[in-house]
Amino acid sequence: MASPQGLKAPLEFGGPLGAAALMLLLPATTLHLLLAARSGPARLLGPPARLPGLSELWSPAVLLLLLTWLGLQAALYLLPARKVAEGLELKDKSHLRYPINGFQALMLTALLVGLGVSGGLPLGALSEMLLPLAFVAILTTFIFSFLLYMKAQVAPTSGLAPGGNSGNLIYDFFMGRELNPRIGSFDFKYFCELRPGLIGWVLINLALLIQEAELRGSPSLAMWLVNGFQLLYVGDALWYEEAVLTTMDITHDGFGFMLAFGDLVWVPFTYSLQAQFLLYHPQPLGLPGALLICLINAVGYYIFRGANSQKNTFRKNPSDPSVAGLETIPTATGKRLLVSGWWGMVRHPNYLGDLIMALAWSLPCGVSHLLPYFYFLYFAALLVHREARDELQCLQKYGRAWHEYCQRVPYRIVPYIY
Numbered sequence: 001m002a003s004p005q006g007l008k009a010p011l012e013f014g015g016p017l018g019a020a021a022l023m024l025l026l027p028a029t030t031l032h033l034l035l036a037a038r039s040g041p042a043r044l045l046g047p048p049a050r051l052p053g054l055s056e057l058w059s060p061a062v063l064l065l066l067l068t069w070l071g072l073q074a075a076l077y078l079l080p081a082r083k084v085a086e087g088l089e090l091k092d093k094s095h096l097r098y099p100i101n102g103f104q105a106l107m108l109t110a111l112l113v114g115l116g117v118s119g120g121l122p123l124g125a126l127s128e129m130l131l132p133l134a135f136v137a138i139l140t141t142f143i144f145s146f147l148l149y150m151k152a153q154v155a156p157t158s159g160l161a162p163g164g165n166s167g168n169l170i171y172d173f174f175m176g177r178e179l180n181p182r183i184g185s186f187d188f189k190y191f192c193e194l195r196p197g198l199i200g201w202v203l204i205n206l207a208l209l210i211q212e213a214e215l216r217g218s219p220s221l222a223m224w225l226v227n228g229f230q231l232l233y234v235g236d237a238l239w240y241e242e243a244v245l246t247t248m249d250i251t252h253d254g255f256g257f258m259l260a261f262g263d264l265v266w267v268p269f270t271y272s273l274q275a276q277f278l279l280y281h282p283q284p285l286g287l288p289g290a291l292l293i294c295l296i297n298a299v300g301y302y303i304f305r306g307a308n309s310q311k312n313t314f315r316k317n318p319s320d321p322s323v324a325g326l327e328t329i330p331t332a333t334g335k336r337l338l339v340s341g342w343w344g345m346v347r348h349p350n351y352l353g354d355l356i357m358a359l360a361w362s363l364p365c366g367v368s369h370l371l372p373y374f375y376f377l378y379f380a381a382l383l384v385h386r387e388a389r390d391e392l393q394c395l396q397k398y399g400r401a402w403h404e405y406c407q408r409v410p411y412r413i414v415p416y417i418y
């Protein structure tokens, strides 16, 4: 297949070979983590646990459950929204429109689940179905990515992403060819980024909490903390849903296996690892320890939210009183870069806050096992890689002004360290 003119971009993730390896490695890691969390030794780096037979992994009823979940979230997405936001300008100078009703979807899901549980729905049983659920979600993601790839064949060149059109089938399948695949006004990437996976993650956490209460009489303090912190994170993402429209996932990356898998499998099944671990390996946690962990999470959230809101407000309206007094550098594009406030401390203060929160989510699981720290370790690697990708894009966008910013703010994520 010939690559469309003007879409040649340097290959990422080690090119086609790296993409092929990741497509095997990521599903295998997901299953390994799920199995490790429920095993006695709970070893992150131990040999992979024996995979149960197909009869234990595959179930039409579980597939039906997954499709019902996706259908419910799609229906909630289509409900009238309190606001319809415009995305950034596209190559053809147009702007796409996006419903802002993610928080409403979270609330309605909570209402439906609450009604279900009070009517006898055994939500705790979901914790026993995580392995087959992850397995069918992996299969569904491969099929979904194939459909996305086929859809891109008939998309206009202006609708293709800069990165996923190398002409190599495996690489493009992984990276995603089309930037904003849609049917009518239904935007698949925007939908998947914030709804089924993120809301699914807190639902899985809740199921694990209920199951723990059924097993041990009441949920542990550690389980409450993990549930509370991660609910805050997901609630925040949906409350500030509009901000996702300026992330590189929406504005730059195509929608292919990487993001579809990340959104629909990786987030719900591996981000809930701490709660999974706690169900099978209860950890003692006293009040002073819990308070200290709450403080760490609060500091992380304060930095994460402060930095993200400061940049979003500045990008929307630089004369807003909360950001008007900040020092800035002009760039040739007409946009300015903040060099004081959060963005004068390090070049990615929002990543720093996110990482501090990631640590707070693992600490309730104690220090006896490495497994619950998987999210923190993976996330640090993801953010270092993401920061490098963003730097490159900013250098291309802002040239000399970006060099000046880097000189004025020399540290990337952690002050005086990195």
Ligand SMILES: NC(=O)C1=CN([C@@H]2O[C@H](COP(=O)(O)OP(=O)(O)OC[C@H]3O[C@@H](n4cnc5c(N)ncnc54)[C@H](OP(=O)(O)O)[C@@H]3O)[C@@H](O)[C@H]2O)C=CC1
Pocket: 246, 247, 248, 249, 304, 308, 311, 314, 315, 335, 336, 337, 338, 339, 343, 347, 348, 350, 351, 354, 386, 390, 393, 394, 405
């Ligand atoms: N939990 C998870 O798995 C993940 C969470 N995240 C979180 O998502 C959030 C968004 O992250 P991400 O999409 O990577 O990008 P950012 O929100 O960090 O945005 C980067 C962009 O901000 C603008 N920018 C950079 N520096 C400045 C400055 N000094 N002044 C003004 N604008 C600046 C540039 O775009 P421009 O100038 O064009 O506006 C740049 O491309 C973060 O909080 C991150 O932690 C991200 C990935 C995974």
Ligand SMILES: CC(C)=CCC[C@@H](C)[C@H]1CC=C2C3=C(CC[C@@]21C)[C@@]1(C)CC[C@H](O)C(C)(C)[C@@H]1CC3
Pocket: 026, 193, 194, 198, 233, 236, 237, 244, 247, 249, 258, 259, 261, 262, 263, 266, 267
């Ligand atoms: C290993 C693998 C398959 C990686 C794919 C990466 C994805 C898991 C992440 C890429 C960017 C993401 C974002 C969030 C979740 C993880 C993914 C999809 C996010 C929705 C989490 C909540 C935040 O508040 C956010 C909305 C800023 C964030 C956006 C980016």
